[in-house]
Amino acid sequence: MNSKKFKLKKFMYFLYYFLNDVRKKYDNFDKSVKDDRNSYMYNSVCNPIMSKSSDYTDVHKNFCLKLVRNFGHFSNNHEFLNYNDEWCYDLNNWIYNSMMKHKIPKKIITECFGEYEYYMKGIGEKPRCIYYEYDNLYEDQMKIIKLIIFQSNMDIVKDMVTKESNIIDFHVQKYICDCVKIYEEMNRKHCPQSNEKSEKSNNTCGMLNTFKGMYKSFLSATQQENYNIPYLDDVENGYTKKCVSSRQKLPLTVPGVNDAYALPSLTVYRDEKKDENSPPSFIISEKPGGSISSTVSTAFGTVAGASSIVALLYKVNTKFHLNI
Incomplete structure (x- = not known):
C-alpha cells in the first residue's frame, strides 16, 4: 500500500466515532450501480471513455459509472438541479478518495465532467459542480x-x-x-x-x-x-x-x-x-x-x-x- 495513503487511513481510522453522517454520504456516493434501472444510460457515457485506452480496467469503469450516476442528471427526477456547493465539495472528496484507492486516471474524471457540463448547458442550466484537482492545488x-x-x-x-x-x-x-x-x-x-x-x-x-x-x-x-x-x-x-x-x-x-x-x-x-x-x-x-x-x-x-x-x-x- 502506498505509504501516504496508509498514513492518511491510519490517521483517519483513529478519527472519530462522532462523524457518522460523513460515512453515510461517502457510502451513498460509492454504492454499486448494479441494480440501478438507469445503468444503461451511465454505460452510454462510460463505454466510449473506456474504449480510448487498453489500460482502463473494470475497476475504472465501475468508478466511471458511479460518477456519472452521482451527477444525477440521468435520474428520474430533477433533484440534481438542487445540488449545492456542499454537495459538490463532498463529491470531489469522494472522487479524491477513489483516485487514491483505485488509481483512477484523471482523464476519466475530466471526460465525465465534460459530458455532465455539456448536458447541463444543453438544458440551459449551469453545472452544479466542477472538478477540483487537490494534488495541483496544495x-x-x-x-x-x-x-x-x-x-x-x-x-x-x-x-x-x-x-x-x-x-x-x-x-x-x-x-x-x-x-x-x-x-x-x-x-x-x-x-x-x-x-x-x-x-x-x-x-x-x-x-x-x-x-x-x-x-x-x-x-x-x-x-x-x-x-x-x-x-x-x-x-x-x-x-x-x-x-x-x-x-x-x-x-x-x-x-x-x-x-x-x-x-x-x-x-x-x-x-x-x-x-x-x-x-x-x-x-x-x-x-x-x-x-x-x-x-x-x-x-x-x-x-x-x-x-x-x-x-x-x-x-x-x-x-x-x-x-x-
Missing part, C-alpha cells in the same frame, strides 16, 4: 487534508470541549494536538515571508491562514477548563506546553473493521482534587460514542467539504499501531 496534500477535516468539523470539536462535564474525550484532545502540530510544521516549511512562493505554495499558505483564523475564532477564544488548547500565535511553545507535557500512552491497537461503526469512546475523567496541571486519568468507556451530525461550513471555498474524506476510516481492513 503542497503536502495529505497533511492539508487532515487540516481540512478538522476545519470542516471545528464546530463539533468546539461543542465537545465546551460542554460542562468533568469527562474529557482523549480522542478530541489528541485530534486537536495532532492538527496543531501539522499546522506548525507546514507553516514553518511553506510560508516563510522571505521566500518567493509558487502558486501551490500560495494556495497552501492561504489554506493555513484560513485554518488559523477559524481555529482562533472557534477554539483559542473558547472558555473551557478540561482540554489543553494550544495557541497558534506561539504554536511551537504552545504545542510543547499544552500537548507534549500531557501526552499519555495510547492503546497499541484499535478495533477491527467490524467494530468500526461503534468505536468505544476513550474518555478522560479529571480528578477535580488534583492540580489543574496534573495529567488526567484515562478510563475506557464501555459505551460507544454517540453520533454527532457534522455541519460543514462553506466559508473556505473549494475545500470546505473535505470532511467527507473521513469516511475512509470505516474502510480500513487491518489493525495497526496508533502512533503516527
